[in-house]
Every structure is written in structure tokens, then in C-alpha cells.
Amino acid sequence: ETGVTQSPTHLIKTRGQQVTLRCSSQSGHNTVSWYQQALGQGPQFIFQYYREEENGRGNFPPRFSGLQFPNYSSELNVNALELDDSALYLCASSLGQDLNEQFFGPGTRLTVL
Amino acid sequence: GENVEQHPSTLSVQEGDSAVIKCTYSDSASNYFPWYKQELGKRPQLIIDIRSNVGEKKDQRIAVTLNKTAKHFSLHITETQPEDSAVYFCAASKNAGNMLTFGGGTRLMVKP
Numbered sequence: 001e002t003g004v005t006q007s008p009t010h011l012i013k014t015r016g017q018q019v020t021l022r023c024s025s026q027s028g029h030n031t032v033s034w035y036q037q038a039l040g041q042g043p044q045f046i047f048q049y050y051r052e053e054e055n056g057r058g059n060f061p062p063r064f065s066g067l068q069f070p071n072y073s074s075e076l077n078v079n080a081l082e083l084d085d086s087a088l089y090l091c092a093s094s095l096g097q098d099l100n101e102q103f104f105g106p107g108t109r110l111t112v113l
Numbered sequence: 114g115e116n117v118e119q120h121p122s123t124l125s126v127q128e129g130d131s132a133v134i135k136c137t138y139s140d141s142a143s144n145y146f147p148w149y150k151q152e153l154g155k156r157p158q159l160i161i162d163i164r165s166n167v168g169e170k171k172d173q174r175i176a177v178t179l180n181k182t183a184k185h186f187s188l189h190i191t192e193t194q195p196e197d198s199a200v201y202f203c204a205a206s207k208n209a210g211n212m213l214t215f216g217g218g219t220r221l222m223v224k225p
Contacts (some may be wrong), residue, residue, distance in 0.1 A: 033212065042119075042202050042215030043157065056212050059114075085191045090156065100146065104156040 003027055004093050004105035012111045013081050021108045025093030030103045031055075032074040033102060034066060037088040049074055049098075078110075086112045115140040115184045117205050120215025134219045136203035137185040143205040144189050146179060146186045147213070152199045153164055160201075161188070 003026035025032050033049045035043035045058035049068035062077040066073055072093075088109050092102035094110050124133050138146075143167035149157035151199040163170045163177045163186065171176050174193075179186040192198055199218050204213040 035213075041220075042117075042218050043202075043213070045214065046210045048212060058212065092213075097209070101159055101162065102213065103159065104149075106156045 004029075004103055006080050006089075006091055006105040006108050007103075008108060009109075010109045012113065014113050015068065015081055015082050015083060016075065017079060017112075018023070018079045019089075019110060020077075021089050021110070023074045023076070023091035023093075023105055024073045025074070025091075026103055029093035029095050029103075030072050031094045031096060032068055032072065033092045033094075034074070035090045035092065036043055037107070039087070046076070049057055081112045085089050088092060115205055115214040117128040117214050118220055120216065121219060123220045123222070125222045125224065126181045128193060128195060129219060130193055132188075132190045132193050132197070132221055132223075134201055134203070134221070135185060136187070136205075136216050137183075138205040138214075139184065140166060140205070140207075141181075142155045142186065142207055143214075145206045145211075146177070146184050147204050148175075148177060148188050149202045149204065149215075151202065151218075157202060178205055190221075193221075195223050195225050197221060198223045 005024045032047040034046040037043040047057040052068045065077045068074045088107045090107045092104045094102045119136045151157045166185035176189045200218045203216040
């Protein structure tokens with residue numbers, strides 16, 4: 001198992017609500033990437049944080065936002081939830097943004113009703 | 114942007130047989146190609162990766178080949194075992210720590 005942890009494990013929200021998901025990176029890793037994995041599909045890149053700055057963003061609207069803290073843990077915030085936001089949200093940590101592999105956390109299963 | 118296609122979407126083999134999963138990518142600037150195994154309800158786990166400066170890499174029963182000219186790479190699993198049953202994803206990126214673009218996944222079923 002990797003040292004990447006995520007909370008909560010599961011979450012149920014209703015349409016229009018806001019949600020915050022959390023990720024603790026593996027010890028020594030300073031880069032966190034967030035991915036959305038819809039049922040039966042491959043993960044899709046949302047954005048990446050490197051040393052507390054957003055460092056790349058996928059094709060997701062601005063209501064998906066994030067933060068990275070000085071200890072390199074990270075949050076993903078989603079406003080105005082839509083039914084299609086129901087998915088497994090994965091974070092992955094790595095050392096730097098270049099040469100080193102990304103290791104995934106267990107994910108947060110978000111259900112929007 | 115990058116686009117990764119993966120085939121087949123499902124693959125059923127008999128225990129002991131070999132399994133091959135193929136991926137193609139579109140961005141010639143991609144230079145890092147990992148393979149992840151995801152068991153039901155669990156996180157994707159990196160099983161092998163290859164960088165563009167090599168054509169083949171092997172780790173016990175698992176091997177990956179890369180053809181940069183044709184922009185395709187493949188995962189080969191030999192002597193398959195029931196515990197190999199899972200969904201396998203290929204991915205591509207410009208660097209290992211950068212944004213990964215994933216294929217759609219292959220559900221591998223190994224029948225005892």
C-alpha cells in the first residue's frame with residue numbers, strides 16, 4: 001500500500017451543495033494531483049499542485065478548485081454539485097513534477113443525489 | 114491534448130495463458146507510459162512503467178513494449194493467474210510526475 005491517504009471514504013450530497021475532499025501525500029512528496037474516475041472509465045486529470053501552487057489543470061470547470069498546504073496535503077473543493085459529479089475522486093502524490101512516479105490514494109466515493 | 118485509446122475493453126483467458134493489452138497515444142511529446150492495475154473498489158496500483166528512451170521493460174511475468182514511431186505500447190502478462198483478474202489502465206504523460214492521460218481500461222478475467 002502507498003502512504004497516500006484520503007478522507008472521507010464515502011460521501012453523499014445533494015445537487016447544488018458544496019463538498020471538500022482531503023488528501024495526505026506520501027511522506028516526502030511535494031506534488032499532489034487530483035483525478036475523477038466515473039464508473040467504468042479511466043481516471044481524468046482535474047489539476048495538480050506543486051509546492052502550494054496550481055501547476056496544470058484538466059478540462060474541468062472553475063467550480064472545481066483546490067488548495068495545497070505547507071505540509072503538502074491537499075483539498076479538492078467542488079461547488080454547485082451536479083449529478084454527473086458522482087464519481088471516485090483519487091489523489092496521487094509524487095516527488096516533484098518531472099521524473100518520479102505518481103502513487104494513488106484509496107479515493108473518495110462521492111454520490112450526488 | 115493527449116488522447117489514449119486502449120484495447121480490448123474486456124479480455125478473458127485461461128489460467129496459464131498469456132494476455133496482451135494494447136494502447137495508442139496521440140501526442141508525440143509524451144515520454145512516460147505507466148500501467149496501473151485496479152481491483153474492484155481499490156486504488157490504481159502502478160505495476161510497470163516505461164520511458165521513451167527504452168523499447169522494452171520486463172518484471173517477472175509482466176513486460177511492456179513501446180513503439181514510439183507508431184505511438185503504441187503494450188502490456189504482456191505471461192502465465193496468468195486468477196489473482197491477475199482486475200481492470201488494467203494504460204496512461205501517457207510528458208513526464209512521470211505530470212498530468213496522466215488514461216486509456217479506458219481493460220477488464221481482464223483469468224479463469225481457473
